[in-house]
Amino acid sequence: xxxxxLYPLAGVVILVAVWWGYCIAFNVQTAxxxxxxxxxxxxxxxxxxxxxxxxxTLQETVLGFALALGIGLPLxxxxxNSRRLNLMFYPLLVGLQxxxxxxxxxxxLVWLGTGLESKLAIVWLVAFFPIIIDTAAGLxxxxxxxxxxxxxxxxxxxxxxxxxxxxxALPFVLTGAKVAITLAVIGAxxxxxxxxxxxxxxxxxxxxSQLNTPLAFAALFALSFLGMAVYxxxxxxxxxxxxxxxxxxxGH
Amino acid sequence: MAFVEIExxxxxxxxxxxxxVALDEASLSFEEGAFVSLLGPSxxxxxxxxxxxxxxLDRTAGTVRVGxxxxxxxxxxxxxxxxxxxxxxxxxxxxxxLFPMEIxxxxxxxxxxxxxxxxxxxxxxSFAGVRPHQLSGGMQQRVSLCRALIHxxxxxxxxxxxxxxxxxxxxxxxxxxxxxxxxxxxxxxFVTHSISEAIYLSDKVVVFSRRPAxxxxxxxxxTDGPRSQEFRFTSQFTxxxxxxSEALGLLHGEEH
Numbered sequence: 001x002x003x004x005x006l007y008p009l010a011g012v013v014i015l016v017a018v019w020w021g022y023c024i025a026f027n028v029q030t031a032x033x034x035x036x037x038x039x040x041x042x043x044x045x046x047x048x049x050x051x052x053x054x055x056x057t058l059q060e061t062v063l064g065f066a067l068a069l070g071i072g073l074p075l076x077x078x079x080x081n082s083r084r085l086n087l088m089f090y091p092l093l094v095g096l097q098x099x100x101x102x103x104x105x106x107x108x109l110v111w112l113g114t115g116l117e118s119k120l121a122i123v124w125l126v127a128f129f130p131i132i133i134d135t136a137a138g139l140x141x142x143x144x145x146x147x148x149x150x151x152x153x154x155x156x157x158x159x160x161x162x163x164x165x166x167x168x169a170l171p172f173v174l175t176g177a178k179v180a181i182t183l184a185v186i187g188a189x190x191x192x193x194x195x196x197x198x199x200x201x202x203x204x205x206x207x208x209s210q211l212n213t214p215l216a217f218a219a220l221f222a223l224s225f226l227g228m229a230v231y232x233x234x235x236x237x238x239x240x241x242x243x244x245x246x247x248x249x250x251g252h
Numbered sequence: 253m254a255f256v257e258i259e260x261x262x263x264x265x266x267x268x269x270x271x272x273v274a275l276d277e278a279s280l281s282f283e284e285g286a287f288v289s290l291l292g293p294s295x296x297x298x299x300x301x302x303x304x305x306x307x308x309l310d311r312t313a314g315t316v317r318v319g320x321x322x323x324x325x326x327x328x329x330x331x332x333x334x335x336x337x338x339x340x341x342x343x344x345x346x347x348x349x350l351f352p353m354e355i356x357x358x359x360x361x362x363x364x365x366x367x368x369x370x371x372x373x374x375x376x377x378s379f380a381g382v383r384p385h386q387l388s389g390g391m392q393q394r395v396s397l398c399r400a401l402i403h404x405x406x407x408x409x410x411x412x413x414x415x416x417x418x419x420x421x422x423x424x425x426x427x428x429x430x431x432x433x434x435x436x437x438x439x440x441x442f443v444t445h446s447i448s449e450a451i452y453l454s455d456k457v458v459v460f461s462r463r464p465a466x467x468x469x470x471x472x473x474x475t476d477g478p479r480s481q482e483f484r485f486t487s488q489f490t491x492x493x494x495x496x497s498e499a500l501g502l503l504h505g506e507e508h
Contacts, residue, residue: 143336143338145334145336145338146338146340148308148332148334149332149334149338149351149352150355151308151326152306152307152308152326152328152330152332153326153328153352153355153356153403154326154327154328154355155355159355163351163354163355164340167340167342168340168342170342243342244342245342246341246342246385
């Protein structure tokens with residue numbers, strides 16, 4: 001069991017050592033690549049700043065993700081249950097998914113300005129597709145026998161949905177949510193890059209423009225911690241829902 | 253009037269512009285408490301007929317009456333057992349068995365008690381809290397059988413329920429099914445492609461021809477007292493097997 005902790009830790013130590021060694025051996029300037037200790041110092045010294053900017057990014061990420069869930073789930077249910085809606089919108093959705101969302105960011109900014117709204121819209125754009133597509137796929141893959149069983153008992157559409165289709169689709173919904181939350185962080189940062197006066201993405205950009213590379217790196221680390229934290233949150237939900245999920249290795 | 257009456261039922265599937273006659277003029281009837289098998293080669297429309305009787309599939313022509321009432325859609329007075337156990341992986345054994353009672357809005361103490369009885373009857377009493385994936389295929393199918401019986405249906409519709417099991421498990425399940433039938437007094441309509449299984453279980457074997465499926469022959473099998481594996485080695489059994497094989501065109505000089 002110690003190997004589970006020791007080996008990953010050793011990997012990190014090796015990476016830091018190589019990074020440090022490279023900086024010293026080639027006498028790299030701090031503005032280009034700061035040594036790990038300088039990054040750590042910046043992280044600790046400016047922790048309050050990182051926290052307040054991180055809070056902004058976290059809000060954008062979580063709210064945008066919640067928006068994607070709130071709109072994506074009902075739409076997926078509609079598409080999965082109506083042949084007509086499915087034919088109308090499913091090909092469109094798959095097509096739209098291939099549009100690079102980053103390319104839409106400047107347009108979104110023109111429409112919604114540089115405040116929270118535009119960030120939410122961009123996060124929603126990137127997080128929405130994996131949620132709706134995975135959920136619709138999950139709902140459609142409900143075993144036919146279970147649907148027939150429910151029909152044979154004259155189950156109402158609502159009973160069919162919440163007792164059969166939704167639990168059957170739940171593993172797919174969670175897979176979609178995990179992809180979506182990772183993309184949501186990226187979406188928030190893109191939004192901040194495009195135009196904003198707050199957030200870790202903004203801090204990163206302004207730090208590099210002032211050649212304060214240690215702070216930029218600190219912001220980068222803060223961003224990855226944030227990403228890991230929100231991903232862990234989704235995993236926590238998965239663990240809490242485990243009684244309703246198929247056992248690992250026996251999944252759909 | 254017989255309990256189940258099927259008259260001149262016809263089913264035509266439309267695939268593009270082509271029409272496929274899955275079932276042609278199928279007729280049969282049986283009394284309450286009877287065990288009837290539908291026997292025929294794969295794709296001969298046996299399952300189609302079973303689904304029509306269940307009301308899950310509509311017919312192109314003909315009439316189906318169960319208990320004197322014409323079938324126009326699902327009517328929940330039957331239990332359906334599929335070829336696959338079709339259990340819900342997110343529910344434990346007991347909750348799977350009780351699923352129909354939840355849908356019917358009757359999950360009460362009485363239902364819980366009956367679930368316990370059925371699980372005991374099928375030898376699953378100690379597995380009530382276990383999830384389906386921890387059970388063998390035969391045990392899963394037993395859970396599925398309990399689920400079909402939980403709401404005390406008068407009719408049990410079974411679609412090749414033991415087709416995916418190994419021979420030994422299948423024989424055990426056959427005896428279990430006969431025992432349960434004796435306890436519950438339910439009528440059974442049983443689809444199978446195994447000649448010996450059909451004969452071993454049934455009071456009446458209905459042999460279907462290849463597509464378009466028609467009822468080729470009805471073989472009545474009556475024995476005194478409950479059946480046991482001994483029955484398989486009687487001349488009556490062998491004779492019934494021979495008649496079924498003839499009707500299916502498996503013997504030389506027949507049907508060619």
